[in-house]
Amino acid sequence: MIDTVEMRGIVKRFPGVLANDHVDFDVRSGEIHGLLGENGAGKSTLMNLLYGLDRPDEGEIVLDGRPLTLTSPQDAIRAGIGMVHQHFMLVSPMTVAQNVALGLPSSRGLRTDLDVVTARVNELAKTYGLDVDPARFVSDLSVGEQQRVEIIKALYREASLLILDEPTAVLTPQEVDEFFGFLNEMRLDGHSIIFISHKLAEVIALTDRVTVLRDGRNAGTVDTRDTDKADLARRMVGREFSLTRSLPRVDAGPPLLEIEDAHAVTARGTPALRGVSLTVNGGEIVGLAGVSGNGQVQLAQAIAGLHSLTSGHIRISGAATEGRSVRKLMDQGLGYVPEERNRDGMIKEFSIAENLILRDPANPEFVRRGLFRFGRIDEHGAHLIERFAVKTPSASVPISSLSGGNAQKVILARELDRDPSVLVVAQPTRGLDIGASEFIRDQIVAARSRGTAVLLLSEDLEELLALSDRVATIFDGRLMGIVDREEADPSLLGLMMAGETLEQARAHTTATGSAGVES
Amino acid sequence: MTAPGRKLPSHRWVKVQRRALPVVTPLFAALIGLLIGAIMLAAVGANPLSAYAALVEGAVGSQNSIADTLVKATPLLFVAVGICIAFRGGVINIGGEGQFITGAIAATLVALYLDGLPGPAIMVVAAIAGGLAGGFWGGIAGVLKARLGVNEILSTVMLNVIAALLMNYLVAGPLIDPRQIEAGTRIPETARFPRSADLPRLLEPTRLHLGIIIAIAAAVVVWVLLWRTPFGFRIRAVGFNPAASLYAGMSVGRSAMMALAMSGMLAGLGGAIQVLGLDHRLYSEGNAAAFTGLAGFNGIVVALFGGLHPLGAIPASMLFGGLVVGANALQRTAQVPSSIAVTLSGIVVLVVVMSQFWANRRQHQLALPDALELEEPGPPAGQMAESHPQL
Known part of the structure; x- marks a missing residue:
């Protein structure tokens, strides 16, 4: 059993990014240690270092007082460190026992020893209440059961420190309860568990200590019983808002995007939206806050005509959208910057100019007698490249040769060039450098000044607070509340993101908010 | 091809390489293929040099052999051009054979039963009917895919079987030449079409007919369609990235349906041209391959050989036609078993197709100096279609 693992002064740089900046982190035997932080805060980097997937530039990892050098996950496994990734690494057409045995030498040399494996799996399952049948095929298991297999795999390899990367993201609430049961068993048995999450409520309920990472730095390691959700939310987002900006005054326009009691289901048939009502007026940015997977994607796609509602209505510029094709909605004045820009926003093999006409290739401006007018298309490309400051030698190079920020500028240029009355932007700056992010935010604000109704979906709370006139928070397919720019603050939003209603969250923040000021 | 090494290559040289690569690589690879073939020929006791001489002589040595090469290239080119549309549109059409056959059947029906039409009209109507029939046959797979999500590889292969059996039934039954019944021979073939339905010959006394010109014209039209029109833009967009196309x-x-239907249309036109220009009747010998010469399958190879580009398919089809004709000559003159000749072309194809993967990757690397920053590594050169030049 591992007694303590310490990470001391860890520094990890990636080109242009300081992913971990002198991070100290430690975990002890018999402890569940929460690791919190926004996307890009450095959680995954830190855990990849601990699991041997990458090596720190500075700092050391110390196991039970002895320095530990990890060059590969094999080293980590040998040291007793196991990791369960968010996306499972299981071979579906094989049985549970086969998956557990995969990659390990057999105790019988060339012959398999699946009976031995099966016996041990049953033993582990019994000890920790991880009920799973070793003979079943992984393809027949539910997501929760597959997760148990992953944990058993790690335990079978004698992991005494388990890193769990957002393990509850894929589970139903009932499965979460059960899952916490196993984790408690393991804790009692002396295992250490690192629990990565951005669900505050779960961290509070489960962990012994919490470490919050922000911008690659440790923003505090605290005993869970000495903290609360509001405090953790504050630490996650930080008190200082470098991005705060005053929005130019714009007279409120007419309601351009109206969502009325929208209900929808996911591709798997589970409820995604459970009655969302929201209006966005011209000249207004409404931010939508929420932990990913709470219905944001379906809402954005429903507005864009890519996901159908089971009931409710969406109107764009006053006209109904039911049954309209993506094209029709575009003509109706909708612009959409999708969340997965590389997959959904562009065709990598096409040039910048071609991507700029992707929405409307048959536009008479670009076509004469059925044939493309390449001169016009290139001019159009050159014009938008200049207007949106896309760094490229010309519009005829493939868009795949651009950096993420420049590619995003191309997508935004395409959507804004048509001067949409409604603009839906999802995660517009995720993974982009600061310069490009600022440019894109400025363009969104400029669209607002031109009278566009903007719905901004972002997991970056700072960005939401900086850009939004109002912020709505979505949880489990419902809006928990809509607050004005003045009232919106991270702890209030954080509480609503964790499932509290606006009233509950207000009561909470007034209680702890004053305490926070005193301390 | 020299590696640029540590030193950054000059921009000009990179450009030259980028242009030359798609042309030089397959030629070089074909040479390697022929070298391997030479070893094989030597192993069966033939003199590789004289065998190759016989092959070349047989393919392009005389007016007659050149004409034969072009005649063999014609159906291959039609099918290959159709395949380009399908593959560029992200659908895999293995149904060239069936579409070719249905096109031939439709043209046969027109030629046999609308013989009252004036000369050129009967040809045109028969060719159009063939194209529509092939398009319909491909379209079935397209509709099945678009509406029900049926895998198009599966459906097109099955439709091949149906078309072949339909043809066998027709030429042995309802469409059989009445004279075969009178004579009691019952050879499964239709009556000869009226002479007014014969495509004009280009080079008497050879068998070369107008078909090759029509096929080349079709290749040019499809090239324009795919790269110069919004319609082709959409087909290619969906072929590259369905998700982004949907969002757009x-x-x-x-799009998938149209790509399959148009692909079938080209193959069907090829079938019609084959019966109108060359055979002047539909026959089966109990096996559709006798009539098609497996053009429906070999056309796929030709398309890949031509870089899935309609214009690239033109020389590719002629090379293949030449290999077929030359292999026959090889068998006759050098006494090499025909299986060796077939193997030979197989090896050449294999090496050339492999080399194209290499060329694609190389092209991708050569594209880098233009890029400002490459954030994510591009996709591996897995798909042939990906980085081929658009001329």
């Missing part, structure tokens, strides 16, 4: 407001299912 294109109908992915419809």
Whole structure:
């Protein structure tokens, strides 16, 4: 059993990014240690270092007082460190026992020893209440059961420190309860568990200590019983808002995007939206806050005509959208910057100019007698490249040769060039450098000044607070509340993101908010 | 091809390489293929040099052999051009054979039963009917894919079988030449079409007919369609990235359907041209391959050989036609078993197709100096279609 693992002064740089900046982190035997932080805060980097997937530039990892050098996950496994990734690494057409045995030498040399494996799996399952049948095929298991297999795999390899990367993201609430049961068993048995999450409520309920990472730095390691959700939310987002900006005054326009009691289901048939009502007026940015997977994607796609509602209505510029094709909605004045820009926003093999006409290739401006007018298309490309400051030698190079920020500028240029009355932007700056992010935010604000109704979906709370006139928070397919720019603050939003209603969250923040000021 | 090494290559040289690569690589690879073939020929006791001489002589040595090469290239080119549309549109059409056959059947029906039409009209109507029939046959697979999600590889292969059996039934039954019944021979073939339905010959006394010109014209038209029109833009967009196409407001299912239908249309036209220009009747010998010469399958190879580009398919089809004709000559003159000749062309194809993967990757690397920053590594050169030049 591992007694303590310490990470001391860890520094990890990636080109242009300081992913971990002198991070100290430690975990002890018999402890569940929460690791919190926004996307890009450095959680995954830190855990990849601990699991041997990458090596720190500075700092050391110390196991039970002895320095530990990890060059590969094999080293980590040998040291007793196991990791369960968010996306499972299981071979579906094989049985549970086969998956557990995969990659390990057999105790019988060339012959398999699946009976031995099966016996041990049953033993582990019994000890920790991880009920799973070793003979079943992984393809027949539910997501929760597959997760148990992953944990058993790690335990079978004698992991005494388990890193769990957002393990509850894929589970139903009932499965979460059960899952916490196993984790408690393991804790009692002396295992250490690192629990990565951005669900505050779960961290509070489960962990012994919490470490919050922000911008690659440790923003505090605290005993869970000495903290609360509001405090953790504050630490996650930080008190200082470098991005705060005053929005130019714009007279409120007419309601351009109206969502009325929208209900929808996911591709798997589970409820995604459970009655969302929201209006966005011209000249207004409404931010939508929420932990990913709470219905944001379906809402954005429903507005864009890519996901159908089971009931409710969406109107764009006053006209109904039911049954309209993506094209029709575009003509109706909708612009959409999708969340997965590389997959959904562009065709990598096409040039910048071609991507700029992707929405409307048959536009008479670009076509004469059925044939493309390449001169016009290139001019159009050159014009938008200049207007949106896309760094490229010309519009005829493939868009795949651009950096993420420049590619995003191309997508935004395409959507804004048509001067949409409604603009839906999802995660517009995720993974982009600061310069490009600022440019894109400025363009969104400029669209607002031109009278566009903007719905901004972002997991970056700072960005939401900086850009939004109002912020709505979505949880489990419902809006928990809509607050004005003045009232919106991270702890209030954080509480609503964790499932509290606006009233509950207000009561909470007034209680702890004053305490926070005193301390 | 020299590696640029540590030193950054000059921009000009990179450009030259980028242009030359798609042309030089397959030629070089074909040479390697022929070298391997030479070893094989030597192993069966033939003199590789004289064998190759016989092959070349047989393919392009005389007016007659050149004409034969072009005649063999014609159906291959039609099918290959159709395949380009399908593959560029992200659908895999293995149904060239069936579409070719249905096109031939439709043209046969027109030629046999609308013989009252004036000369050129009967040809045109028969060719159009063939194209429509092939398009319909491909379209079935397209509709099945778009509406029900049926894998198009599966459906097109099955439709091949149906078309072949339909043809066998027709030429042995309802469409059989009445004289075969009178004579009691019952050879499964239709009556000869009226002479007014014969495509004009280009080079008497050879068998070369107008078909090759029509096929080349079709290749040019498809090239324009795919790269110079919004229609082709959408087909290619969906072929590259269905998700982004959907987001951009294109109908992915419809695009796949159109790609399969148009692909079938080209193959069907090829079938019609084959019966109108060369055979002047439909016959089966109990096996559809006798009539098609497996053009429906070999056309796929030709398309890949031509870089899935309609214009690339033109020389590729002629090379293949030449290999077929030359292999026959090889068998006759050098006494090499025909299986060796077939193997030979197989090896050449294999090496050339492999080399194209290499060329694609190399091209991708050569594209880098233009890029400012490459954030994510591009996709591996897995798909042939990906980085081929668009001329």
